[in-house]
Amino acid sequence: xxxxxxxxxxxxxxxxxxxxxxxxxxxxxxxxxxxxxxxxxxxxxxxxxxxxxxxxxxxxxxxxxxxxxxxxxxxxxxxxxxxxxxxxxxxxxxxxxxxxxxxxxxxxxxxxxxxxxxxxxxxxxxxxxxxxxxxxxxxxxxxxxxxxxxxxxxxx
Amino acid sequence: xxxxxxxxxxxxxxxxxxxxxxxxxxxxxxxxxxxxxxxxxxxxxxxxxxxxxxxxxxxxx
Numbered sequence: 001x002x003x004x005x006x007x008x009x010x011x012x013x014x015x016x017x018x019x020x021x022x023x024x025x026x027x028x029x030x031x032x033x034x035x036x037x038x039x040x041x042x043x044x045x046x047x048x049x050x051x052x053x054x055x056x057x058x059x060x061x062x063x064x065x066x067x068x069x070x071x072x073x074x075x076x077x078x079x080x081x082x083x084x085x086x087x088x089x090x091x092x093x094x095x096x097x098x099x100x101x102x103x104x105x106x107x108x109x110x111x112x113x114x115x116x117x118x119x120x121x122x123x124x125x126x127x128x129x130x131x132x133x134x135x136x137x138x139x140x141x142x143x144x145x146x147x148x149x150x151x152x153x154x155x156x
Numbered sequence: 157x158x159x160x161x162x163x164x165x166x167x168x169x170x171x172x173x174x175x176x177x178x179x180x181x182x183x184x185x186x187x188x189x190x191x192x193x194x195x196x197x198x199x200x201x202x203x204x205x206x207x208x209x210x211x212x213x214x215x216x217x
Contacts, residue, residue, distance in 0.1 A: 001212065019210040020200055021189075027215050041192045041199045043185035052183055053213060060213045068209045072180035080212070092210065100208060110206040125202070131194050134206045141193050 002038035004084055004092075014096055016104045016134055022052055022060075067092065069099050070110050106151050108134045114155055122148055 001019055008014040019040050026047035045052040053060040059077040060066065067076035076095040078088055106114050108121045122135040126143050135143050137150035184201040187194045194203045200211075 014208075016207045017210070018200070018204045018207050019212060020204070022211055022213050023188075024215055037191075038189065039192050040189065041187040041194050041203075042189040043183070043199060044188055052185070052211075055181060055183070056211065056213070060211075062213065062215055064213050066181070066211045066213075068181050068211065070206060070208065072182050074181065075208075096208060104206050108206055130197050130202060132203050132205065133193075 001084060002040055004089065005040060007089075008096070012093065012096070013102070014100055015139075017096060017100065018133070024050065067095050070101065070104075075099050104134055106134065106137055106154060108132060114151065116155065119148065119151055119155065122151060 001021070005017075005019050008017050021040055021042045023042060023044050024047055025044040043052070056066050059074070061079070063080045065078050065080055066074060067078075069075040075098075076091070078091055080088055082088075101112070104110070106118055108118045108125075111117070118135075122132075122143060125132050125135060126145075126148075131141075131143055135147055135151075137147040140146070182201060184198045187197055187199045187203070189195060197203045200207070200209050
């Protein structure tokens with residue numbers, strides 16, 4: 001799964017696409033299994049109510065993937081019972097081709113405009129020690145004064 | 157009475173349809189993967205706001 005994330009970025013330029021693994025809080029081996037040699041984020045759905053699965057039902061069964069757009073709307077879903085094969089990759093690439101906005105770097109609030117509001121959010125993220133890929137203007141894996149400087153120069 | 161029930165059912169479906177069509181998804185949970193750049197941050201909000209997100213559900217790798 002991690003290789004596909006790199007493929008999306010390196011081969012297709014989809015910088016602002018992320019695969020998030022949704023495990024279960026009562027399954028302790030999920031982290032070592034899914035996340036071994038992976039830098040994909042992993043969240044734990046709280047047992048035994050599993051609110052995230054409930055929210056995504058009926059697209060949240062074992063090995064299912066739900067694809068969500070910028071506004072939180074469901075834009076695709078598929079079952080990966082046979083793994084992430086070429087059929088699944090083509091399906092995902094088709095969804096991204098239709099929905100991906102190429103110009104979202106720096107546009108943290110998603111209003112399609114780079115302005116002072118994005119800058120304020122980046123400052124807030126830096127102070128709160130929150131990482132946000134859209135705000136990582138120089139793609140160095142962290143948010144800092146350099147990202148503010150780059151965004152400021154674009155805005156001005 | 158039968159026809160009234162059918163009409164009521166029809167309107168009930170029409171009224172509820174936008175709720176299903178416009179359903180939005182959202183969560184903010186701690187990232188537990190210690191090799192992820194967002195380790196210990198909350199995802200998908202706010203760390204991946206303005207991203208297209210692919211949510212993979214599994215109980216094991």
